[in-house]
Amino acid sequence: MPLKSKRSRIEPLSPPYDEEAGAALALLGHPPIQLFRVWARRPELARSIAGWGSYYFSQRSALTLRQRELVIDRTTALCGADYEWAVHVAGFAEKAGLDAAQLASLADGRPADGCWDATDRAVLEAVDELHATFDLSDDTWANLVAVADEDAALELVLICGWYHAVSFSVRALRLPLEPGTKPIGSL
Incomplete structure (x- = not known):
């Protein structure tokens, strides 16, 4: 069942990003959507997801x-x-x-x-x-x-x-x- 809430429980990061978050988001190669900006609150999480997750499957599937x-x-x-x-x-x-x-x-x-x-x-x-x-x-x-x-x-x-x-x-x-x-x- 789809959710109707308009407010995120965790606010996505907004520019300017700190050095670690910016480096993690740069791995994407394109402007980050909200989900990636939430993950970038923990740069090590964002890096691991960008390195595995959908990026492997979208590039080498x-x-x-x-x-x-x-x-x-x-x-x-x-x-x-x-x-x-x-x-x-x-x-x-x-x-x-x-x-x-x-x-x-x-x-x-x-x-x-x-x-x-x-x-x-x-x-x-x-x-x-x-x-x-x-x-x-x-x-x-x-x-x-x-x-x-x-x-x-x-x-x-x-x-x-x-x-x-x-x-x-x-x-x-x-x-x-x-x-x-x-x-x-x-x-």
Whole structure:
């Protein structure tokens, strides 16, 4: 269930940043969104997240950009993480080739919806099953490996878990939406 609070429980850092926070945020290579500015309150946390987290998967992933965004968007929608959903939809939906019907399905539809091909469906079925059971059946694993490969399937599991953690964070922190973004299901 999406949160309606407009006030963050922990205020993100604002420029000018101290030397440690500034160095951690510089690892991103782009202006930091609120979530990263909250993490930068503890620069060692921000550095470790920037060094592992989504940056590994966005730069070296065995998943395609589209597959990665299906995993992230569906996971954040299932977790009711408006902030993270909005950031990803605004930044990547067009690049990943996601249309309005697909975004609506990611928000509150099912993998069996008619807007998905067999590859997308296998990815979404894996995400939904991981969310519901914290595991993948042999059939779901086999379907996923058939449309991707074992490396991509492993990354899907890790990204899904990572974005559960991110979803927990943005919800518990009550981060308001970034300017110009829209919550789950409001496209």
